[in-house]
Amino acid sequence: MTEGIATPGAGWRRADGWVGKKKDGGGKRRRSGRRAVGEVAMVDDAEFTSYYGRPIIKPPVWKTPDVPLYLFLGGAAGSSSILAAFADLTDRPTLTRVGRLVAGGASVASVGWLIHDLGRPERFLHMLRVLKPTSPLSVGTYILSPFSAATGATAAVELLGWFPRLKRFGGAVGALFGGPMATYTAVLLSNTAVPSWHEAHEQLPFVFGGSAMAAGGGLTMLFTPVDEAGPSRKMAIAGAVIELAAMHKVENDHGIVSEPYHEGRAGTLMRAAKTCTAAGAGLTAIAGRTRVGAIASGTLLAAGSLLTRFGVFEAGLASARDPKYTVVPQRERMAAREAARALGEGEARSATR
Template identity: 60%
Template sequence: MRERAVVPDPEFSSYYGRPILKQPVWKQPDVPLYLFLGGVAGVSALLAEGAALTERPALLRVGRVSAAAGAGLGTVALVHDLGRPERFLNMMRVFKPTSPLSVGSWILAPFSGLAAAAAATELTGRFPRLGRLAGIGAAVLGPPLATYTAALIANTAVPAWHEGHRELPFLFGGSAAAAAGGLAMVATPVDQAGPARRLAVAGAAADLVSAELMQRRLGMQAEPYQQGRPGVLMRAARACTAGGAALALLGGRSRTVSVAGGLACLAGSVLTRFGVFQAGLASAADPKYTVVPQRERLRQRDAATGQ
């Protein structure tokens, strides 16, 4: 017969009802949209140069315009979150390698200029060699732009973000690839969209596997990704991403299927960013996600030292 517990389950709280961690001051939807748009822009620049090498002019144009538009809109979202444009400019005064925010600012600024130049030459037909050089430069900066935001949020004390630092770069990178491929599937003729479909499928696979591995490894810390509103968003993201990948595999000849798959991949990527963002807020608001891991680390340290 199971014994009844004499001591009730602990309730985790803090002094005077105040949270242990200060909630992130980043705004919604500005920051989640910036995380999404930066990822789409970065991978689109890489896709564009692949299209240039394989002589797919329609895909090249879509990739370059998507990279420039994503970087531009993402910068607008970032500046709106900061409140004043000069705050973004102030981040450019110093390059600090130990700060993901500083490194990210120095990635975003040159990427935006190069992507805009490449798109302008593509749309006007003028200075094609200059446009190619600018496109190559944007493609080099594309992968760091798509993934540095994972390091940015993981380099905080927010439990759901910090504890997921191993998988979040792969999750964001895969989600960005799925979104960039999906956007190209929507805007590119089917006969030139083969690389975009393959990119969307590969990105979706990386997204889904990374999210699953992260939640398995985090244990209790994965609860914010599984419960409440963040849980709903993450489950919807998985469904859209998986459905988009399936349609991408089937949409080789059908324009309708290709567009539907691309839109599903885009939706999955957006939902992933909002789900991860809101999971972080939920974990920062609940003291147990800070207290329990700290106690466990202390127990493990004491066991290792024989105390």
Template identity: 55%
Template sequence: MTRAHADRRKPVEEPAVPPADFRSYYGRPILKQPTWKNPDVPGYLFSGGLAGASAVVAEFARATGRPGLARTARLGAAGGALAGVVLLVHDLHRPARFLNMLRVVKPTSPLSVGTWILSPFSALASAAAASELTGIAPALGRLAGVGAAALGGPMTSYTAVLLTNTAVPAWHGAYREMPFVFGGSAAAAAGGLGLVGAPVAENAPAARLGAAGAAVELAAGALMEHRLGLIGDRYRTGAAGTCMRVAKALSVIGAAGALAGRRHRGVAAASGAALMAGSLLTRFGVFLAGKASAADPRDTVVPQRARAAEADRAQAPEGTG
């Protein structure tokens, strides 16, 4: 009998001490709680997404001869951008901190990149809206609107990158789906705003955009919760779960009303309001889920142990226990 055969017949020795099954030191949180304030940050996440998608809608409406929809979307883009700046500065406590972030451009920092997306977008969207309201310098206003629309896509999703780049398990683990959740939610909000403010004769693109955005948001959200496994419970329980359930119901109701009743002024406005409210509550749900995930050490320890065990199994020789 060869030594290799003898080694295979040796019983696997069990450790004398069972593996430790702890959560953390005295159950204390492993991660530091995010210091972002509520409702400043969820409101910032919502207003930025609404602004970015509305800027794109405004240019599409202008190009297709829908002045009422274009006006509504331009005002929504400017209002959302300015609201986002105000909420962000309030969360930072001092305006100087926001200005300090503009001193350098750091491509490896989502916060730095996001600041340089938000700042020019706000200026361009505000200029386009001012020209829309006053009629002054229409050519420059249109050019500003085109520039804002070019930055509209990144505006809808850079906040998702900002969240998923943290160590918070419920955010970081959703890095694949979160940009689609936020992008779909932003489109739903912009479509909802168009349904609320645009004439019935011009709201067809807004209705389709709102319904499509809601569908993307719901599908990506369901995939995100499923792929997160145990951590996905953060989006189904507690205050975050309540926000997410109500948001899903409002998104479904708003999308159905947008497609079926957009020609009726009251139904169109109610559907648009439901889509916007659903988008806002989605941001609150995501924010609260992250706060709860950071506070519970299990969300950090359990996935780490699962990944370590999977790596051990992958490296173990074939046929061993």
């Protein structure tokens, strides 16, 4: 038997959305759902629920902190590899070295967190057996693998001081995959059925790309002399602006599915992320040319990027657990299609007259 919910003036509403009309005392059905004058509601106004309160979609099985750390480290590695290649071309040896080491260390660490989330290392190897262009997960595996191999090897030879030509080649390969590495995870998340990720599929790549730029710029600022860190400062400020602008649209342009970004644990994380990112960008512009300012602003930018990944991840999980974020947008789309169809039929009738 399907569980139902009493709704004043409308009778019983079942969990599948069916609404039954309540009969009057004479046995006739009321034509209107409006409450009669003087009628007293016997039950409270019903709130949206689902069948036995169960989620409609299965929440992701990805774990915290494994996946958010993987997202953050991969993005920071991607932008740092690009900075290192640019610094190599413009004769900034310290920034080149720092960028390569940050990219290599972060990429290897990101793979480690991913494998830890998978549970067994061989699962990652199984992902390399097939390349499926229509799957963001499959394509992402073939972005992550050559990127982490190239940047990890480049960082190793940078530390050992061997094969300078190999360092430059590995740095170029890492920079080639750096942009996709910084953004493909956003495509991966938004390709799922999780409402707060899927509805923001146009903005999430910009959020993750800007966040990666802020992180890479901030981390390299920490360990680079200020006279060589000009590209890091510019990348960090540009990334912070992109992240904040795109995240504003994610949080405000998608109706009910934007709610999880403002509520609970995700809301707290996102507010902290915006504070750190905005403060880091402002401090970079004001005092980034001083050593103390570079350290403080770089730390704030990296922290803001990390908090953004955790906040986006938590918002998605919250939207998957609550069925209203799945059903309400579906009903809104159905109503919009019905309205468009009715409008088209009305115009067609008018044209035939």
